[in-house]
Structure formats: C-alpha cells, structure tokens
Amino acid sequence: AQSVAQPEDQVNVAEGNPLTVKCTYSVSGNPYLFWYVQYPNRGLQFLLKYITGDNLVKGSYGFEAEFNKSQTSFHLKKPSALVSDSALYFCAVRGSGSARQLTFGSGTQLTVLP
Amino acid sequence: SQTIHQWPATLVQPVGSPLSLECTVEGTSNPNLYWYRQAAGRGLQLLFYSVGIGQISSEVPQNLSASRPQDRQFILSSKKLLLSDSGFYLCAWSTGTGADQPQHFGDGTRLSIL
Numbered sequence: 001a002q003s004v005a006q007p008e009d010q011v012n013v014a015e016g017n018p019l020t021v022k023c024t025y026s027v028s029g030n031p032y033l034f035w036y037v038q039y040p041n042r043g044l045q046f047l048l049k050y051i052t053g054d055n056l057v058k059g060s061y062g063f064e065a066e067f068n069k070s071q072t073s074f075h076l077k078k079p080s081a082l083v084s085d086s087a088l089y090f091c092a093v094r095g096s097g098s099a100r101q102l103t104f105g106s107g108t109q110l111t112v113l114p
Numbered sequence: 115s116q117t118i119h120q121w122p123a124t125l126v127q128p129v130g131s132p133l134s135l136e137c138t139v140e141g142t143s144n145p146n147l148y149w150y151r152q153a154a155g156r157g158l159q160l161l162f163y164s165v166g167i168g169q170i171s172s173e174v175p176q177n178l179s180a181s182r183p184q185d186r187q188f189i190l191s192s193k194k195l196l197l198s199d200s201g202f203y204l205c206a207w208s209t210g211t212g213a214d215q216p217q218h219f220g221d222g223t224r225l226s227i228l
Contacts, residue, residue, distance in 0.1 A: 032213050032214050034216055036219075041221075041222070041224065042221050042222070043120075043204055043206075043219030043220050043221045043222050044158075044204070044206075044219040045219070046216045046217075046218060049214065049216055051214040088156075090158070094213050095213070096213055101160060101163070101173075102160075102217060104157060104158045105157075106156055106157045107156050107157060
C-alpha cells in the first residue's frame with residue numbers, strides 16, 4: 001500500500017520569506033511524486049513532479065521540491081513567498097508498480113501574510 | 115493543448131433525486147479518466163477510473179456509478195442521491211499508462227443535497 005503524509009494542516013509565512021510545505025511518503029518500488037495547488041472552488045493544478053534524476057525539481061510559479069530518498073520526503077519550497085501563493089497544497093505519490101492510482105495527502109493550507 | 119470541462123459548476127439537488135455530472139476532455143486521445151470526491155475542502159477520494167471506453171473501475175462501493183460512452187467523455191451518475199453525497203466532485207485525466215504521468219483536473223462540481 002502507498003501513503004502520503006502532510007504533517008501540517010496550516011502553514012503561515014510572511015510575504016518575501018521562504019516557504020516550505022512538508023510531505024513524506026511510503027510506497028513500494030520507486031516513487032513518482034507530485035505537487036498540486038488548489039485555489040478556492042477550483043480544481044487541482046499540477047505544479048511539479050519527481051520521477052528520477054536530480055533531487056531538486058523545479059516547477060511552475062517559482063516552486064521547487066526536494067526529494068530525499070533516505071528520509072522518504074518530498075518537501076515543496078519557494079525562496080520568496082507571495083500573497084498570491086496562498087492556497088491549498090497537495091502532495092501525491094504513485095509507486096512504479098501502480099500505473100493508475102495516485103494517493104494524495106490530506107492537504108496543507110498555506111497562508112502568506114502581507 | 116488539452117483541456118478538461120466539467121459541468122455544471124454547482125448543483126443543488128433534493129435527497130432521492132437522480133444525478134448526472136459530465137466531464138469531457140479535448141486535445142488528447144484515449145486518456146485515463148478519473149472521478150474524485152473532495153469533502154470539506156481537503157482530502158481527495160478516488161471514486162472511479164477508466165482506461166478506455168466502457169471500462170470502469172470502482173474504488174469505493176456506494177450509490178454512485180460511472181460510465182464512459184465515448185473516448186473523452188466520463189459521466190458520474192446516481193439513481194437516488196443521499197445527504198452524504200454532498201461534496202466537491204472533480205474529474206481528471208492523464209495520458210497513457212505510465213506511472214510518471216500527472217493527472218490534470220477540471221474545475222469541479224459543487225454538489226449540495228437538501
């Protein structure tokens with residue numbers, strides 16, 4: 001079975017400060033990891049993914065994520081937060097042996113304070 | 115480019131009434147299609163997925179059903195809605211069968227049962 005944990009329901013950060021949204025996973029085989037963002041009353045938007053290669057993955061809107069195999073983590077980061085980054089963020093994982101189902105975390109509400 | 119459409123955006127239905135939510139994808143062929151339910155703005159629950167016309171897999175037993183009458187059309191239905199069916203319903207698609215492919219989401223239907 002595969003699982004994702006987002007240990008923080010809420011993260012608050014001041015505008016201009018770096019932000020981190022945490023994610024840990026458990027999966028059989030090689031992990032395929034994804035980050036999504038959801039704005040109110042909208043669907044999820046794909047931000048970035050890790051498949052293989054460099055542990056630091058760059059994605060949309062200045063976001064990046066760091067894959068750490070030993071800690072089974074895939075934390076989302078941004079060097080300088082914007083108020084417009086305030087949204088709900090989801091981490092998701094799929095094992096290399098499962099072609100269809102993504103397992104999503106419970107989500108982390110990010111609030112960037114002006 | 116590929117696009118995904120869901121309608122209606124919002125729906126208010128009485129208990130016991132039928133339901134039909136529609137999702138269509140444009141700009142791709144033979145997509146994998148998914149229906150999710152999101153409760154209280156948080157975690158996503160996979161309800162159904164489809165890898166081809168007429169091929170439906172159910173993840174959770176319930177009074178909902180799904181159909182795929184055409185390659186890029188996915189329909190979520192119920193004969194009699196329950197109060198517990200209230201929620202935010204999201205359709206998603208992905209290409210092929212590769213585990214490294216992200217899912218792309220529509221903007222959802224907010225369903226309220228009275």
